[in-house]
Amino acid sequence: xxxxxxxIGIFDSGIGGLTVLKALREKLPHENFLYLGDTxxxxxxxxxxxxxxxxxxxxxxxxxxxxVKAVVIACNSASSVAEEINxxxxxxxxxxxxxxxxxxxxxxxxxxVIATKAxxxxxxxxxxxxxxxxxxxxxxxxxxxxxxxxxxxxxxxPVTNLIVYRYISPLLKENIDTLVLGCTHYPILxxxxxxxxxxxxxxxxxGFALAKKLTEDLQQGVIMANSKDLTGEIRLLTTDSSDTFQxxxxxxxxxxxxxxxxxxxxx
Amino acid sequence: xxxxxxxIGIFDSGIGGLTVLKALREKLPHENFLYLGDTxxxxxxxxxxxxxxxxxxxxxxxxxxxxVKAVVIACNSASSVAEEINxxxxxxxxxxxxxxxxxxxxxxxxxxVIATKAxxxxxxxxxxxxxxxxxxxxxxxxxxxxxxxxxxxxxxxPVTNLIVYRYISPLLKENIDTLVLGCTHYPILxxxxxxxxxxxxxxxxxGFALAKKLTEDLQQGVIMANSKDLTGEIRLLTTDSSDTFQxxxxxxxxxxxxxxxxxxxxx
Numbered sequence: 001x002x003x004x005x006x007x008i009g010i011f012d013s014g015i016g017g018l019t020v021l022k023a024l025r026e027k028l029p030h031e032n033f034l035y036l037g038d039t040x041x042x043x044x045x046x047x048x049x050x051x052x053x054x055x056x057x058x059x060x061x062x063x064x065x066x067x068v069k070a071v072v073i074a075c076n077s078a079s080s081v082a083e084e085i086n087x088x089x090x091x092x093x094x095x096x097x098x099x100x101x102x103x104x105x106x107x108x109x110x111x112x113v114i115a116t117k118a119x120x121x122x123x124x125x126x127x128x129x130x131x132x133x134x135x136x137x138x139x140x141x142x143x144x145x146x147x148x149x150x151x152x153x154x155x156x157x158p159v160t161n162l163i164v165y166r167y168i169s170p171l172l173k174e175n176i177d178t179l180v181l182g183c184t185h186y187p188i189l190x191x192x193x194x195x196x197x198x199x200x201x202x203x204x205x206x207g208f209a210l211a212k213k214l215t216e217d218l219q220q221g222v223i224m225a226n227s228k229d230l231t232g233e234i235r236l237l238t239t240d241s242s243d244t245f246q247x248x249x250x251x252x253x254x255x256x257x258x259x260x261x262x263x264x265x266x267x
Numbered sequence: 268x269x270x271x272x273x274x275i276g277i278f279d280s281g282i283g284g285l286t287v288l289k290a291l292r293e294k295l296p297h298e299n300f301l302y303l304g305d306t307x308x309x310x311x312x313x314x315x316x317x318x319x320x321x322x323x324x325x326x327x328x329x330x331x332x333x334x335v336k337a338v339v340i341a342c343n344s345a346s347s348v349a350e351e352i353n354x355x356x357x358x359x360x361x362x363x364x365x366x367x368x369x370x371x372x373x374x375x376x377x378x379x380v381i382a383t384k385a386x387x388x389x390x391x392x393x394x395x396x397x398x399x400x401x402x403x404x405x406x407x408x409x410x411x412x413x414x415x416x417x418x419x420x421x422x423x424x425p426v427t428n429l430i431v432y433r434y435i436s437p438l439l440k441e442n443i444d445t446l447v448l449g450c451t452h453y454p455i456l457x458x459x460x461x462x463x464x465x466x467x468x469x470x471x472x473x474g475f476a477l478a479k480k481l482t483e484d485l486q487q488g489v490i491m492a493n494s495k496d497l498t499g500e501i502r503l504l505t506t507d508s509s510d511t512f513q514x515x516x517x518x519x520x521x522x523x524x525x526x527x528x529x530x531x532x533x534x
Contacts, residue, residue: 039314040308040318041308042313046309046418046509046511047306047307047507047509048508048509050508051506051507117511144415144418144419145416145419145421148411148415149412152411154412159426159429159430159433162426162429163426166426239318240315240317240318241315242313242314242315244313244384
């Protein structure tokens with residue numbers, strides 16, 4: 001039976017989900033978090049739905065064994081297959097709240113989505129957005145190189161700006177006024193993306209949208225909230241060790257200090 | 268018991284190893300080949316030695332069950348941990364023949380190596396090269412973005428030229444006269460790499476070097492050669508399905524026509 005002090009599990013294929021953890025931690029400082037990054041099989045976004053589903057199930061099973069009280073799927077590629085999964089605990093994915101926020105933001109009803117190949121092929125954002133508001137036009141662009149660029153640490157780099165421009169300019173030609181950052185790595189590239197889209201396009205950070213939704217559910221008792229007298233703890237687990245990963249995790253989580261990563265075997 | 272008509276197994280983390288298969292096929296048209304690409308867990312080059320070793324063992328076990336008569340490890344990152352592995356069949360990796368060819372080519376005894384992070388950290392090329400000729404200077408450069416660029420199909424692209432220049436120019440400053448393409452994806456980028464290094468640096472394609480070594484061993488009976496009256500068959504297996512993969516495989520293997528990829532579950 002889930003207790004209020006049990007952690008909220010956060011799953012991602014790698015470090016990108018730390019941007020979601022950071023947003024959650026800021027809104028929910030009393031909650032305990034258990035982060036699991038499947039770095040041994042990263043990336044997910046270039047793989048097939050069948051393979052992503054298999055990996056997601058293994059990771060969810062592992063988190064359930066660690067007595068989490070709910071699971072956040074911080075990875076968009078994994079979120080895009082999450083609806084097909086049976087799971088005993090509350091699951092939060094990034095696509096539903098991100099879609100809702102995008103629809104609220106777009107006055108022109110023209111929304112762009114940049115995401116991994118897997119997320120684009122799943123059409124999850126298109127389906128979710130048009131379910132909320134059927135006549136919204138959604139323009140998608142697979143942007144496979146952005147994840148490796150972030151992992152290489154080139155987020156502030158002319159080469160990255162060039163690649164971001166290549167991916168986003170076709171969307172700007174469609175006169176979008178809102179752009180969904182449909183991969184948890186992309187908020188790290190916000191300065192580069194902002195340079196390309198200019199001041200008049202609203203950027204939607206799905207992790208931020210999800211943090212808002214989860215906060216509401218904790219306030220309303222959908223999930224039991226931890227005592228407000230406590231300061232939450234954060235544990236970071238990964239399926240593969242890496243110095244780069246540790247360094248990147250530290251950088252993303254600043255100014256929060258993090259404990260060393262723990263390596264786990266999930267299958 | 269291995270028979271002469273049994274296929275030669277070729278293992279790679281993805282499609283890069285097809286450049287090795289192509290080199291082998293050209294030299295050995297009578298041999299049967301069974302190619303296995305672990306696309307469900309690609310890339311290997313950003314992962315830890317422990318994880319790469321675990322994956323390599325699973326793939327080798329699978330190939331052994333398919334009655335291959337020898338195994339070629341076409342992936343440099345996997346080759347970099349291959350020495351620690353016990354296996355009942357002859358194993359050929361790309362690092363030893365690549366190192367030998369580089370030493371033969373370098374008059375200045377100054378060799379550059381571009382490779383994945385895993386291969387660079389393993390120092391396998393440095394160790395092998397200096398074992399053959401101790402006073403050779405070896406300069407390494409991890410080039411993590413080159414694999415995703417090839418997989419994105421941007422091999423003939425100004426952005427790729429820019430990134431190749433970024434990685435290789437520090438090596439040129441060291442006055443290398445020979446550059447090892449230490450990842451099986453990189454021969455696909457040969458035109459871009461040639462533009463950066465100019466005409467006076469010898470490019471070493473480890474797959475080509477390996478094909479030479481394997482041909483010698485078949486001629487000398489170290490491995491039983493298939494009858495010269497037969498035309499070899501090629502089967503391509505991968506651990507994940509992907510249309511991009513099929514298209515890229517077709518492109519790399521040209522003018523040879525290939526059969527559709529078969530999807531297998533190796534663990």
